[in-house]
Amino acid sequence: MKKEYDILVIGSGLGGLVSALVLAKEGLKVCVLEKNSQYGGNLQTFSRDKLIFDTGVHYLGGLSKGQNLNRFFSYLEIMDELQLQKMDEDGFDRISFGGEGIEYPHAQGYRNFVERLSEYFPDEKENLENYCEEIQYVCSQFPRYNVIGKEYYNEEILHLNTKRFIESVTQNKKLQAVLLGSNFLYAGDSENIPFYVHALTVNSYIQSAYKCVKGGSQISKLLIRKLRKYGAEIHKHAEVTEFIFNENNMLCSVKTASGKEYFARQFISNIEIRSTVKLIGEERLKKSFLNRVMSWKPVSSCFSVYLVLKPQVLPNFNYNLYHYASEDLVWNACRYQEEAWPETYMLSCTPSKQHPEFAESLTIISYMDFEEVRKWEKTFNTVAAEHERGEEYERFKLQKTEKMLDALEKKVPGIRHAIKTIYTSSPLSYRDYIGSFEGNMYGYMKSSENPLKTMVSPRTKIENLFLTGQSVNMHGILGVTIGAFNTCAEILGKEIIDNRLKEAT
Numbered sequence: 001m002k003k004e005y006d007i008l009v010i011g012s013g014l015g016g017l018v019s020a021l022v023l024a025k026e027g028l029k030v031c032v033l034e035k036n037s038q039y040g041g042n043l044q045t046f047s048r049d050k051l052i053f054d055t056g057v058h059y060l061g062g063l064s065k066g067q068n069l070n071r072f073f074s075y076l077e078i079m080d081e082l083q084l085q086k087m088d089e090d091g092f093d094r095i096s097f098g099g100e101g102i103e104y105p106h107a108q109g110y111r112n113f114v115e116r117l118s119e120y121f122p123d124e125k126e127n128l129e130n131y132c133e134e135i136q137y138v139c140s141q142f143p144r145y146n147v148i149g150k151e152y153y154n155e156e157i158l159h160l161n162t163k164r165f166i167e168s169v170t171q172n173k174k175l176q177a178v179l180l181g182s183n184f185l186y187a188g189d190s191e192n193i194p195f196y197v198h199a200l201t202v203n204s205y206i207q208s209a210y211k212c213v214k215g216g217s218q219i220s221k222l223l224i225r226k227l228r229k230y231g232a233e234i235h236k237h238a239e240v241t242e243f244i245f246n247e248n249n250m251l252c253s254v255k256t257a258s259g260k261e262y263f264a265r266q267f268i269s270n271i272e273i274r275s276t277v278k279l280i281g282e283e284r285l286k287k288s289f290l291n292r293v294m295s296w297k298p299v300s301s302c303f304s305v306y307l308v309l310k311p312q313v314l315p316n317f318n319y320n321l322y323h324y325a326s327e328d329l330v331w332n333a334c335r336y337q338e339e340a341w342p343e344t345y346m347l348s349c350t351p352s353k354q355h356p357e358f359a360e361s362l363t364i365i366s367y368m369d370f371e372e373v374r375k376w377e378k379t380f381n382t383v384a385a386e387h388e389r390g391e392e393y394e395r396f397k398l399q400k401t402e403k404m405l406d407a408l409e410k411k412v413p414g415i416r417h418a419i420k421t422i423y424t425s426s427p428l429s430y431r432d433y434i435g436s437f438e439g440n441m442y443g444y445m446k447s448s449e450n451p452l453k454t455m456v457s458p459r460t461k462i463e464n465l466f467l468t469g470q471s472v473n474m475h476g477i478l479g480v481t482i483g484a485f486n487t488c489a490e491i492l493g494k495e496i497i498d499n500r501l502k503e504a505t
Contacts, residue, residue, distance in 0.1 A: 002261075002263055003262075003263065004263040004264060004265065005029045005030060005031045005233075005262070005263070005264040005265070006023070006028035006029045006030065006264065006265050006266065007020070007023050007028050007029070007030045007031070007264060007265070007266050007267070007268060007491075008030075008031050008032075008033070008254065008262055008263075008264035008266075008267050008268070009030065009031070009032040009033070009267075009268045009270060010033055010240045010254065010267065010268070010269045010270060010271055010276075011032075011033075011034065011035075011041065011269065011270035011271040011435070011469065012032050012033075012034035012039040012040060012041065012220070012224075012234065012236075012270070013040065013041025013042060013043070013270050013271075013434075013469050013470070013480070014040070014041060014042065014043055014219070014220070014223075014469075014477065014480045014481065014484070015270045015468035015469035015470070015472075015480045015481075015483055015484045015487070016032060016041075016268065016270030016468060016469065016484075017032070017039070017040070017220060017223040017224065017227070018072075018076065018223065018468075018480070018481055018484035018485070019268050019270070019468050019484040019487050019488055020032050020227055020232055020268075021076055021223055021226055021227050021230070021232075022076070022484065022485065022488040022492075022497070022500075023488060023491065023492070024227055024230035024231065024232045025230055025500075026492060026496070029231070029232075030227070030230075030231075030232040030233070031232065031233040031234075031235070031262060031264070032227070032232065032233070032234045032235070033235055033238040033239075033240055033254070033256065033262065034234070034235065034236045034237075034238060035236075035237070035238065035239030035240070035257075035435070036236060036237075036382070036433065036435075037236055037237060037382070038217075038236070038433075039220050039221075039224055039234070039236060040216075040217055040219070040220030040221075041220075041270075041434055041435070041469075042055065042057060042216075042434055042470070043057055043216045043217050043219050043220040044216075044217060044220075044433060044434070048306065048308060048421070048423050049308045049420070049421055051308055051350070051360060051361050052214055052215040052217075052350075053215070053306045053361065053363060053423070055304075055425070055430070055433065055434070057212065057215075057216030057219070057477060058211070058216075058320065058346075058348050058363070059087060059092070059205070059209055059210060059211050059212075059320065059348075060084075060209070060210050060211075060212065060477055061203075061204030061205035061206075061207060061208060061209055061210075061478065062204030062205075062207050062208060062478055063079075063082075063084065063208055063210050064207065064208035067204070067207050067208060068145060068146065068147055068204065068478065069204060069477065069478050069481065071147045071501065071504065072147065072481050072482075072485065072501075073481075074504055075500060075501055075504035076223065076226065077226050078219065078222040078223060078226060081222055082212070082218065082219070082222065083212065083213035083214060083218060084210040084211065084212060084213065085210060085211045085213050085318075086208070086209070086210055087108070087209040087210060087211060087318050087319055087320075088317075088318045088319045089107060089108045089109070089112065090105060090107050090108075090112065090116055091103070091105025091106060091107055091116065091319050092106060092107070092108055092205060092209035092318075092319050092320070093105070093106040093181070093182045093205070093209075093319060093320050093321075093322060094106070094319050094320070094321050094322070095177070095178050095181030095182070095321075095322050095323075095324075096321065096322070096323045096324070096411070097177065097323075097324050097325075097326060097327045098324075098325055098326055098327075099410065102120070103321065104117065104120055104178040104181065105117065105319075106181075106182060106202075106205070106206065107206075108205075108206060108207070108208055108209055109206070109207075110132040110136075110206060113128070113132060113206050114128040114129055114132060117175070117178065120178075121172060121174075121175050121178075123172075124170055124172055124175055127169055127170040127172075127175070128170075128175075130169060131169045131170075131179060132206070134165075134169070134199070135198075135199040135202060135203045135206075136203060138157055138160070138195060138196050138199040138200075139196075139199050139200055139203045141153070141154040141157050141196075142196070142200065142482075143482075143486065144482045144485055144486060145200070145482065147501050148498050148501050148502060153455075155452075157195075157196055158194055158196060158448075158451035158452070159194070159448055159451060160194060160195035160196065160448060161192070161193075161194065161195060161448035162180070162190045162191070162192075162193050162194065162195045162197070162198045162448070163190055163191045163192075163331060165195040165198075166179055166180060166190070173327065174327060176330075177324070177327035177328070177330045180198075180330040180331070181322045181324070181330060182201075182202060182205075182320075182322055183198070183330060183333060184322055184333070184344075184346045184365070185201045185202070185476070186198065186201050186299075186442060186475070187299040187300050187334050187367075187440075187441055187442050187445070188300065188330075188332065188333030188334035188344070188367060189332060189333075189334055189335075189445065190330055190331050190332070190333075191331045191332055192445075192447050192448060192449070193445075193446055193447070193448065194446055194447070194448040194451050195448070196451075197446055197474075200474060200476075200478070200479065201476060204478050219477075237258075238256045238257075238258070238260070239256055239257040240254045240255070240256055240271075240279065241255060241256060241257050241279075242254065242255040242279065243279045243280060243281070244261070245284070245462075249284065249462060249463075250462070250463060250464055251267050251462055251464055251465050254267070254279075265464065266464045266465075266466070266491060267464060267465045267466070268465075268466045268467070268468055268487060268491075269465065269466070269467050269468070269469075270467075270468050270469045271435060271469070272435050272436055272437050272469075272471055273293055273456070273467065273471040273472065274293065274294070274437055274471075275435065276467065277290065277293060277294075280460075280462065280465070284461075284462065285461065286461065289461070292453060293456075295453075296444035296445070296453075296454055297444065297445045298370075298436075298437050298438050298440035298443075298444055298445070299334075299440045299441050299442045299443060299444060299445055300334035300367045300368070300369060300440065300441065301367075301368055301369070301370055301426075301427030301430055301431075301436075301438060301439035301440055301441060302365050302366060302367055302368050302427070302430070302439075302441055303342075303365070303366055303367075303368040303400055303404070303424070303425070303426055303427070304363060304364070304365045304424065304425045305363070305364045305365075305401055305404045305405070305422060305423075305424050306361065306362075306363055306422070306423040306424070306425075307361060307362040307363075307364070307415075307418075307419050307420075307421075307422055308360070308361055308419070308420045308421040308422075308423075309358075309359055309360055309361060309362065309418050309419060309420060310418055310419070310420050311352065311354075311355070311358070311360070312352070312355055312358045313358065313417075313418040314349075314358060314359045314362075314412070314415075314418045315357065315358060315359065316349060316351040316352070316356060316357055316358055316359040317349055317359070318351075320346060320347065320348045321346070321347040321348075321411075322344070322345075322346050322347075323344065323345055323346075323347065323407075323411060324343065324344045325340070325343040325344065326343075329343055329344055333367060334367045336367060336369075338372070341366065341368075341400075341403060342366035342367075342403060342404055342407050344366060344367065345364050345365060345366040345404070345407060345408070346364070346365045346366075347362065347363070347364050347408070347411070348362070348363050349361065349362045349363070350362075362415075364404055364408055366404065366407075368400075368426065368427055369427075370427045370438035370439060370440075372396075372427070373393075373396075373426055373427050373428050373439075376389050376390075376393050376428060377428070379393075379428065380432055381428070381429075381432060382432050382433055389428070397424050397426060400424070400426075401422060401424055426439075427439030436471075437471075441475075442470060442475035442476070443470040443471040443472075443475050444471060454473075455473055456472045456473065457490075458472065458483070458486055458487040458490050459490045466487050466490055466491060467487065468480075468483055468484050468487040469483070470483075485497055485501075
């Protein structure tokens, strides 16, 4: 007898897991298929020298009582079990430029944010207050940002441009650069990106900023535990390779690489949108939609260096550092000159378990264009499917690592003497493990000139196929969680989702 599910979710990134859990809590029979050996997409972690490193999630915002992500996670029943560490309240992010030696703080709490930066920009207090008001207003215009409420986007706000907006807030070039300094969180394009992306990204961190103790994978582990509690099935090593349609153009089943067939009434794709398009088949989609998706430019990828440190050598710091060789780089950090790389990087650290005043590991990340690794694009290498990329690739990574350490040495003198072992990941690693197109960090580039171009409805032209995940609309933990609730609202109805969230708060 064939087994049929109510909902089949393809991909176990955050969007897929949240969607699956919301629907399983409603009593639907849910199944999740994941191609990799680890669940969680960007939530994946890896272990080296008995230490845990994050691949994508370095910190979370909006998790204090009453704040939006806290409310979503409470409804999903994972909030109380998350192991969190609050970051430095007077500067969870710090921005530095060149060799000037000052680290400008982004503090938690709007008043604190204004006060701390006013110490460096005493004439700008009113402008900083206006900035905080504006980002809160822009966020309030987004469906589900405040959990329940607004149904539609305010199109006027979608067209606000980050560069023009920041220039209207303050004339002070240094302060402009400081406010834009954490733009790594939306891939460093402050010139063309809509202001709402900046606002949605930074606002929840200003409300509150936390690190996941033992890495972001605890979020996916908790979601999976809850899914099993509600009777859902989850399978890894189950790569979907084919969609099967009936004569009415309805999706009736999917086949995996092993030849197994899974039947369902409704389907949610949480995989890269281009991969979904391929599975659907171009002939089933409107040419205009196809052309639009294929014309999207992926956000930049990155090169990461993970340093295991010698014990009790480097003091721990409870914040992220965003460093730029010069302040004008904040407008376009993802467009770099190869010979000058890395002109920008993000640095974070993990405290030692035995001696928390010292750091046990550092992660340093800089942008990297996929073109730099294009010659190895036909290779594929993961823990589950190991294939060496060759000596030339290893030399390439080594050269990049040396350049990264040279840059870091200027900021943290003597860092090389503190290093025990070094690990790296390139755009190819992100592509192979996470499945993002060309290893992009956050889906596709958005533009204030045409903000609707990269916005996609969770509902597709195939009646029983829905979309979720970071290549559909907003990225980040909060953006993807909101997106998953919106996907479920299309399936269950907005009233049911609203009522459940009201009951939970």
